[in-house]
Amino acid sequence: MSSYPDLHLYIGGEWRKTATDLPVLNPATEEEIGRLPHAETSDLDDALTAAQDGFRIWSRTAPRDRADIILKASALMRERQEDIARAITAEHGKPLAQARLEVIRGCEFFEWDAGEAVRTYGRVIPSARGIRYIVHHQPIGVVLGLSPWNFPMSQPARKIAGALASGCSIILKAAEETPAGALHIAKAFHDAGLPAGVLNLVFGTPADISDHLIRQEPVRLVAFTGSTAVGRHLTTLASNHMTRVLMELGGHAPVIVCEDTDAKRAAVSGAVRKYRNAGQVCTSPTRFFVHESLFEPFLETFVKRAAATTVGNGAEPGVEMGPLANERRVPALAELVEDARAKGADLRTGGSRIGNVGYFFEPTVLANVPDDARVMREEPFGPLAVINPVASLDEAIERANAVPFGLAAYGFTNRADYADRMTDEVEAGNLSINTLEASLPETPFGGVKSSGYGREGGTEGLENYMIVKNISHSMDIV
Structure with a gap:
């Protein structure tokens, strides 16, 4: 498993180490395979500033141009499939054949959402009173994505794909136990020419990161996959600031x-x-x-x-x-x-x-x-x-x-x-x-009852990352 990457944070288009790092273990051998830097509060604040700057650029980027960068990054991940899969197997333990399929599935999320990026249509509603109503979709803003350890590459891909296709910037906190999948995604987007600050990757103490970032005004959506207990806690934190949430929580199929x-x-x-x-x-x-x-x-x-x-x-x-x-x-x-x-x-x-x-x-x-x-x-x-x-x-x-x-x-x-x-x-x-x-x-995925709400994937998936604005336009000349 010599292809396991050197681990970094990715903030504002730059790779970063920190004073604190903790081991990443191979669950099959219990051997240390890497050292993961943990973000301090200053790193999180830098990521937030970078995400705000990135949003100003990315939200004004034409959907076709956003799609081109997403597709270029996905193509790079397909080329690097073997390296990514071997890193996933080393940190997670799943068979290499399953890890290879996970890389392809993650790429498919990017490719589908890239296609949807150019189809976030609004509509025009005529009125008998001489007013034209226009329904317009706009990216919601800075997204905080929180992904779990069970699919190190495809779970982060879902959140990054939805955010970027919609015109949002994102701060992703991926799982500390399985960080390489998300790191490879960041590398591909960096090499594809994604503007600095649009994608930021941090690791650290989960409770500290979520508590600090959810309370920040620029964060407009919390997209989380994980347990129902943690999802309820995060939803409560977000509700204190009227921050929208997308929750894909536990199941028992x-x-x-x-x-x-x-x-x-x-x-x-x-x-x-x-x-x-x-x-x-x-x-x-x-x-x-x-x-x-x-x-x-x-x-x-x-x-x-x-x-x-x-x-x-x-x-x-x-x-x-x-x-x-x-x-x-x-x-x-x-x-x-x-x-x-x-x-x-x-x-x-x-x-x-x-x-x-x-x-x-x-x-x-x-x-x-x-x-x-x-x-x-x-x-x-x-x-x-x-x-x-x-x-x-x-x-x-x-x-x-x-x-x-x-x-x-x-x-x-x-x-x-x-x-x-x-x-x-x-x-x-x-x-x-x-x-x-x-x-x-291409299908919407999400739960009911205590399994969360909101959907990822399909034509419904991007709706979570956008706001709907109604514009009233009088046809009378003032």
């Missing part, structure tokens, strides 16, 4: 398997997707509600595929699942497993840490889990699946909706009436039928 589907095919696809990224995905399928007529063959097939998953260092060939991204996830998962077993759940495979070097955890399946088990209410954010039988679609929908989250949900059926019922009744911002793909760059 249900999967409804109806009696008319192919149990084994659904089980294999469910298991493969469950253990992608070691289950550290906010849309990861977790709570499987399987019709009782299919329960045993589904469970048997799922367990067999889970147990066959090749776990190891993501840099090694043939590995399907790497380690958890950080040490604290290991005891958190073990506690959920033990709580479920104590309440009567059946542990069918996995459930334990692997070895004593690296943050490896077995692909795990719990069956017949009672509703009072913690894992039925708390998102495991790891390689843990819960499989329970249900007697009907009514019961499956009721249990799917029984948590306060509503980010992603999935269903397997060949009946149109069942698909229609799930579409109407399952409480989720993203529902997938007979597929476990939750979103694409």
